[in-house]
Amino acid sequence: MRVDKFLHDMNLGTRTQIRKLVRDGYVAVNGELVKTGRVKVVPEVDLVTVKNEEVKYQEFFYYVLNKPIGVLTATEDRKQKTVMDLFNKVDYRSDLFPVGRLDKDTEGLLLITNNGNMAHRLLSPEHHVTKVYHAVVTGNMDESVIQEFKDGVTLKDGTKLKAAELEILSYSELENQTTVQIKITEGKYHQVRRMFGATGERVVGLRRVAFGPLTLDSGVIPGNYRALTDEELEALGEE
Numbered sequence: 001m002r003v004d005k006f007l008h009d010m011n012l013g014t015r016t017q018i019r020k021l022v023r024d025g026y027v028a029v030n031g032e033l034v035k036t037g038r039v040k041v042v043p044e045v046d047l048v049t050v051k052n053e054e055v056k057y058q059e060f061f062y063y064v065l066n067k068p069i070g071v072l073t074a075t076e077d078r079k080q081k082t083v084m085d086l087f088n089k090v091d092y093r094s095d096l097f098p099v100g101r102l103d104k105d106t107e108g109l110l111l112i113t114n115n116g117n118m119a120h121r122l123l124s125p126e127h128h129v130t131k132v133y134h135a136v137v138t139g140n141m142d143e144s145v146i147q148e149f150k151d152g153v154t155l156k157d158g159t160k161l162k163a164a165e166l167e168i169l170s171y172s173e174l175e176n177q178t179t180v181q182i183k184i185t186e187g188k189y190h191q192v193r194r195m196f197g198a199t200g201e202r203v204v205g206l207r208r209v210a211f212g213p214l215t216l217d218s219g220v221i222p223g224n225y226r227a228l229t230d231e232e233l234e235a236l237g238e239e
Contacts, residue, residue, distance in 0.1 A: 003029060004037025006048060010055055011093065026051045061093060062233060063112040064214055068222035073101035073110065083110060086223055099123065100187055100211075108133070108208030109216045112225065118236065122212065128185040132210035133192055134169070139201040141168050141178040149182070153195045161195065162186055177204065212236065 007018045007027070021027050022037050028049045029041055041048055043057035067073065067083055074082045075097050083098055095114040100123055102110055113119060122129050149166040165183040172178075182192060193203045209216055213235035220226055228236075 001041055001043060002037055003027065003034055003039045003041050003048060006041055006043065006057060007037075007050065007055065010057065011090070012050060012055065021050060028052075060115040060118075061091075061096065061113060062115070062228040062236075063091070063096075063225045064216070064220065064228060064232075065098075065110045065112050065225035066216055066220045066222050067102050067107055067110045069105055069107045071223075072104055073098050080104075083112065086225065087112075091225075102208060103190060103193075103206075106206045106208065107222055108206075109211050109214060110208075111211055111214060122236075123187065125186070129212045130210070131184055131187070131208060131212075133182050133184075134207045134209055135180050135182060135192060135196070135203050136205035137178050137180060137196050137201050137203055139176060139178060140171055141166070141180060141201075145199055148199065149195070153198050155194050155198050159188070161188070161191070164195070181209075 004015065004018050004022065007013070007021070008015055012018060013021065018027075019037055022034060025033050027034050027037075029039055030047050031049075043059075048055045048057075065083060065086065070081070071086070072080050072082045075084050076082060084092070084096065087096070093114060096112055097114070097119070099111040099113060099119040102108065111119075111122070121127060146166045146168070149164040152163050153161045155161065162185055164185075167181040169179040169181055182195075184191060184195075188194070192206060196203050214228070214232060217226075
């Protein structure tokens with residue numbers, strides 16, 4: 001790998017800015033200043049420094065983002081704000097993308113990474129990654145709905161879903177709304193909303209609180225994000 005690509009991958013600046021760093025004598029490989037960005041380096045073997053500060057190479061990046069309502073789960077959009085617009089300049093990378101999607105009107109946990117293989121594995125139906133949601137639903141949920149979810153809901157279009165776990169958290173008689181927790185292992189389009197629609201009710205609020213081993217901490221408010229911990233990466237099979 002060329003040293004200029006190494007530095008660009010690590011967000012040390014634009015290609016023009018990196019060329020200037022090299023030209024001004026700020027970039028060294030194994031203690032020797034380089035005169036051109038074409039110098040080859042081996043990541044995690046060669047010591048690369050900029051202004052005498054070591055630059056460590058990292059191939060993959062992982063973030064948990066608390067997606068707010070009204071933001072698109074996409075890498076870019078000409079008209080609307082996307083989850084990638086929530087990243088600051090220091091952390092933003094053009095190769096980052098969301099794993100799966102949350103609807104515009106759904107908030108909560110979203111995994112952002114540049115590891116395509118891991119994303120494919122997590123989204124593969126064979127891996128049955130559990131997603132946990134908290135939802136506010138019209139009506140008074142009862143044991144019959146819990147059993148219907150356990151048996152596998154049949155959507156209005158005839159699609160038969162896998163078993164899901166539904167837990168009733170609370171009921172508001174005044175608003176005639178039930179707050180529930182639901183665990184699913186599929187990821188069909190608008191699945192949670194369509195599941196409750198099949199029971200004759202409507203979701204008025206939806207938030208994802210867990211994706212596989214990942215959970216939202218209270219400190220990550222909507223619109224914010226944090227890097228995954230080593231323990232989380234290990235749980236995802238990436239360490």
